[in-house]
Amino acid sequence: MASTDQKDLTPITVITGFLGAGKTTFVNYILKEQNTWKICVLENEFGEVSIDDGLVAESLDAPEDLITMDNGCVCCSVRGDLVRTLGQLTKRRKEFDAILLETTGLADPAPIVYTVQTNSKMSENYYIDSIVCLADSKHLDQHLDEVKPEGAVNEALQQVAFADKILLNKVDLVSKEEKEKLKARLALINKFATVIETEKSRAPLEKILGLNSFQMESILSYDPDFFESQEGGESKHNLDAVQSVGIKFTGELHAQWFNMFMMDLLRERAADIYRSKGLLSFHGQGNTKFVFQGVHEQINFGPANEPWKEGEEKINKFVFIGKGLNRQELTKSLMECLYKEEKTA
Numbered sequence: 001m002a003s004t005d006q007k008d009l010t011p012i013t014v015i016t017g018f019l020g021a022g023k024t025t026f027v028n029y030i031l032k033e034q035n036t037w038k039i040c041v042l043e044n045e046f047g048e049v050s051i052d053d054g055l056v057a058e059s060l061d062a063p064e065d066l067i068t069m070d071n072g073c074v075c076c077s078v079r080g081d082l083v084r085t086l087g088q089l090t091k092r093r094k095e096f097d098a099i100l101l102e103t104t105g106l107a108d109p110a111p112i113v114y115t116v117q118t119n120s121k122m123s124e125n126y127y128i129d130s131i132v133c134l135a136d137s138k139h140l141d142q143h144l145d146e147v148k149p150e151g152a153v154n155e156a157l158q159q160v161a162f163a164d165k166i167l168l169n170k171v172d173l174v175s176k177e178e179k180e181k182l183k184a185r186l187a188l189i190n191k192f193a194t195v196i197e198t199e200k201s202r203a204p205l206e207k208i209l210g211l212n213s214f215q216m217e218s219i220l221s222y223d224p225d226f227f228e229s230q231e232g233g234e235s236k237h238n239l240d241a242v243q244s245v246g247i248k249f250t251g252e253l254h255a256q257w258f259n260m261f262m263m264d265l266l267r268e269r270a271a272d273i274y275r276s277k278g279l280l281s282f283h284g285q286g287n288t289k290f291v292f293q294g295v296h297e298q299i300n301f302g303p304a305n306e307p308w309k310e311g312e313e314k315i316n317k318f319v320f321i322g323k324g325l326n327r328q329e330l331t332k333s334l335m336e337c338l339y340k341e342e343k344t345a
Contacts, residue, residue, distance in 0.1 A: 006212070009127045010093040012116060013209055014109045015102045016159040017134030018143050022169040026134060026201035027102055031073045037205050040074045040096045042085060082112065083119060090125045098129065098209045108153075108274075109162055110295045113214075117300065130213035133163035133193070134201070137174045140182055144189075157242045160186060161274040161321050162295075163193045164213035171197045190321055191244040192277075216291040216300055220279065242274075245327045247318040247334060252283040254339040261337050262299070270297035273322040279304075281314035283339035 017023045030039050074096070076085065086099075093099070103109065109131055116122045135156075136143075143156035160166060166186055171179055183195055196207055212218075258280070266273065276294040287308040292301040308314055318334060 006127055011129030012099045012101055012126050013129050014112055014131045018156050021134040021136040022201040023134050029201055031075055035071045037097045040099045042076050042101045113295050114298050128214045130164040131162050132165045132208055133159045134167045134169055137168055137170045160189045161242050165208055166193045166195045167198050167203050168195050169198045169201055172199045189242050216293045217304055242323050244321045245325045247331050248315050250315050251338045252281050253337050255282045258337040261333055266297040272324055275321040277319040279317040
């Protein structure tokens with residue numbers, strides 16, 4: 001049985017982004033210019049044609065699957081099964097500081113997350129480190145405002161909603177006022193993602209890789225002001241809006257009631273709820289602090305590394321990022337899951 005200690009596993013960072021946002025330049029920077037990190041870049045080709053033909057010119061002519069660059073980084077095209085490609089890399093994975101999976105044309109990284117977390121061959125060798133969205137400052141508003149045919153998703157909105165980190169690229173092409181407006185808009189959609197400003201896709205890799213941003217305990221480090229800022233103020237309910245909602249209240253939850261609520265919620269709304277996270281206190285579990293994180297209907301749940309401290313107020317915290325979320329309804333339903341002492345006659 002392979003060790004499940006995360007130190008023994010290789011981190012995977014999933015990169016999404018709009019066409020023209022600068023992903024190709026970013027990947028070329030990693031492969032050809034920076035010398036600090038040894039990274040294996042997997043170029044995932046969705047559809048019949050290679051999305052980024054010019055990513056690394058050499059890779060078009062080379063017969064080998066893996067193209068090794070001068071700085072020790074490696075580039076590989078995934079032409080088919082991601083599991084097969086990652087499986088073939090397991091023998092070499094310890095040569096790399098990280099694996100970067102470039103996913104042009106994919107709005108929803110949930111299948112990748114699900115595969116890595118549930119396939120035993122994958123979870124014994126890899127873990128999802130973070131989901132990074134590259135956004136183009138000059139055209140971000142245009143992408144977010146694009147009206148899709150009925151039933152189709154706005155990929156730009158989904159990519160922002162799923163991200164742990166957002167690389168706001170080409171900030172040199174917009175004014176300071178425009179940039180601040182863009183950051184405010186991103187915060188409405190996904191308050192929890194860290195926004196990193198970049199020019200010409202030159203991103204500080206130490207702020208992106210190896211930080212374990214995609215993990216259950218990340219909710220513990222969220223700015224408490226976010227939960228405060230939503231108290232009392234209800235934004236206008238828009239069924240099409242993608243937004244982030246934070247909820248907190250004290251008390252101990254009834255485990256069975258909470259489980260039933262989450263099962264019902266995800267059965268009915270899984271497609272609309274892109275990300276969810278929680279910090280929980282359950283009745284009858286002493287000082288054990290519980291955390292969960294979900295992508296659509298797939299939820300990871302378990303005890304936190306640290307228990308509730310002696311005298312610490314047990315505050316339950318919930319984060320939902322998705323479409324058409326009603327904060328008042330969610331708060332009411334969650335508070336109905338609080339344990340209530342049975343009154344004896």
